[in-house]
Amino acid sequence: MIFKQRSEPLELVLYRLLNARMDFSENDKKHFWAISKGYEGEVRSDIWLLNLTDHWIVLHDLLLEYNQSIFQIDTLILAYEKVYPLDVKNFEGDYVVKDDKWYNPAGVLQKNPLHQLERCETLFNKLLHELGYHFTIESYLIFNNPEFHLYIPSKHPAIIFPTQLNRFLKKLNSGPIKLHKKYFQLATQLADLHIIESPYPKLPPYNFETLKKGITCLNCSTFLTDETLICKKCGCIEEAEEAILRSVNEFSLLFPDKKITVDNIYDWCGSIKSKKAIRRVLTKNFVLLGKARASHYVKQ
Ligand SMILES: [Zn+2]
Incomplete structure (x- = not known):
């Protein structure tokens, strides 16, 4: 059973919103690409793990701490007297391992994922002991992109390649099932x-004044240039109220400290020419607090 679900990381959501409204530096572009790719691999892994027998306990996306060291477990499977932390990698292309060093298809040295796995296992083992559990830990590095290949001098028991995923699952499914209260x-x-963790310190610097204003398409993030709210790129149509509410949500996510006011949302939406329409949508869906210049809206 899935005990803890995975949701789309807020950092990724915010990066996507910013990507439509500002120019990223090369580093920000790389980071955005890396977190999108990582999440895509995790989602693929979650779908694959739905084939796991329902008697096991699965926790997705854990960020834990032991002795002030933070470590992440993409997926944790609790089985009988055994726990399996899985680190999911969505690597693509031909990677090479030489003298214990990992190189990507462009020949650039990468962080060794086996070292990361080892660090995570050590910290998790200590945390489990502290909590009073003495289960065996078996960590795996799951490569689930079918376009991935690794040139590695010798077999490593912790690495599961795309072509081994089915067999790995079969092995897990054949384990004894005796999970009780303790698990x-x-x-x-x-x-x-x-x-x-708050994703805000990790975002590229931005402010309300410099971000591009307007309503973006629900489907393809293109800016909608006229009030009909029909996307010229993909033809997507959205009701004005829905589009305004979606924009208010984007505004609140990007500027959690700014107040939702008619003026702010009017500026933010750009393509909606009527302030009245904005006021109507806000009044209908939010609660008005304060008076005159101090008035603003909060979620119901
Ligand atoms: Zn579109």
Whole structure:
């Protein structure tokens, strides 16, 4: 059973919103690409793991801490007397391992994912002991992009290649099933220990004045240039109220400290020419607080 679901990381959502409204530096572009790719691989892995027998406990996306060291587990499977932390990699193309060093298809040296896996296992082992559990930990590096190939001098038991995914799952499914209260207790403890980090310090610098204003297409993020709200690129049509509410949500995500006011949302939406329409949508869907210049809207 899925005990803890994965949701799209807020950092990725914010990067996507910013990408439509500002020019990224090369580093920001690379980071945006890397987190999109990572999430895509994790989602693919989650779908694959739906084939796991329902008797196992699965926790997705855990950010934990032991002794002030933070570590991430993409997916954790709790089985009988054994736990499997999985690190999912959406690598694509031909990678090479030489003298314990990993190179990407462009020949650029990468962080060794096996070292990361080892670090994570060590910290997780200590955390489990501290919580009073003495399960065997078996960590795996899951490569699930069918376009991935690794030139590695010798076999490594922790690496699962795309062509081995089915067999790996079969092996897991054949394990003994005797999960009882203790396992659910551990799952609850780990889910409670999950750290939620603010993504804001990691974002490229931006402000309200410099971001491009307007309503973007729901489907393809192109700016909608006229009030009919029909996307000229993909033909997507959205009701004005829905589009305004979506824009208010984007505004609140990007500027959590700014107040939702008619003026702010009017500036933000750009292509809506009527302030009245903005006021109507805000009044209908939000609660008005304060008076005159101090008035602003909050979620109901
Ligand atoms: Zn579109």
